[in-house]
Amino acid sequence: MRLTIVSLVMCTIFAISLIEDQRSNRKEEVRFIDSYEYKSKNNKTNELIDVSIEENINSAEQYILFTLTAYTNGPESTGKNPGDPDYGVTASGKQTKENWTIAADPKVLPFGTKVYIDGVGERVVEDTGSAIKGHIIDVFINDLNEAKQFGRRKNVKVWIIQ
Numbered sequence: 001m002r003l004t005i006v007s008l009v010m011c012t013i014f015a016i017s018l019i020e021d022q023r024s025n026r027k028e029e030v031r032f033i034d035s036y037e038y039k040s041k042n043n044k045t046n047e048l049i050d051v052s053i054e055e056n057i058n059s060a061e062q063y064i065l066f067t068l069t070a071y072t073n074g075p076e077s078t079g080k081n082p083g084d085p086d087y088g089v090t091a092s093g094k095q096t097k098e099n100w101t102i103a104a105d106p107k108v109l110p111f112g113t114k115v116y117i118d119g120v121g122e123r124v125v126e127d128t129g130s131a132i133k134g135h136i137i138d139v140f141i142n143d144l145n146e147a148k149q150f151g152r153r154k155n156v157k158v159w160i161i162q
Contacts, residue, residue, distance in 0.1 A: 062159065073096055076144065096126075098142045102126070103128050115159060118156055
C-alpha cells in the first residue's frame with residue numbers, strides 16, 4: 001500500500017494529518033503522539049496502529065537545510081577545561097549530553113527546539129556559540145576524535161519537531 005501524506009504539522013507535539021491511500025482513495029486519520037511515534041486510525045477497523053514516524057519522516061516536505069559541525073566540552077571547542085566551573089554547561093544552563101545536545105543560532109532555532117536531523121537523529125537545541133550563526137548546527141559529541149571525524153556536512157535536512 002503506497003501512502004501519501006496530504007498535510008503534516010510537525011511544530012507541535014499533537015497534530016492531526018490525513019493519509020490517503022493512492023489506490024482506494026481511502027483516508028486515514030493520523031495523530032502525532034510525539035516526535036517519533038504516531039497512531040494511525042484505520043477507518044475499516046477503527047483501531048489505532050502504532051507506526052514509527054522516523055520511517056516516514058523523509059516523506060515530509062517541510063524541512064530546512066543546515067550545515068552541521070561537531071563540538072566537544074574541551075578547550076578546542078569551548079575554551080573551557082575540566083575543572084572549570086562551567087565545564088560541560090551549555091548557554092541554556094543545561095549539562096551537555098551526547099546524542100541529545102546541539103548548538104544553534106537562537107534566532108533560527110531557539111533553546112528547547114526539538115529537531116530531527118537526517119542521518120543523526122533527534123536532538124534538542126540547548127547551546128549556542130560565537131561561530132554558530134544562521135543555518136549552522138553544532139552537534140555535541142563527547143569524544144574529540146569522533147567530533148573531528150564528524151567533519152562539516154552541508155545541506156543536511158532538518159525537521160522541526162517542536
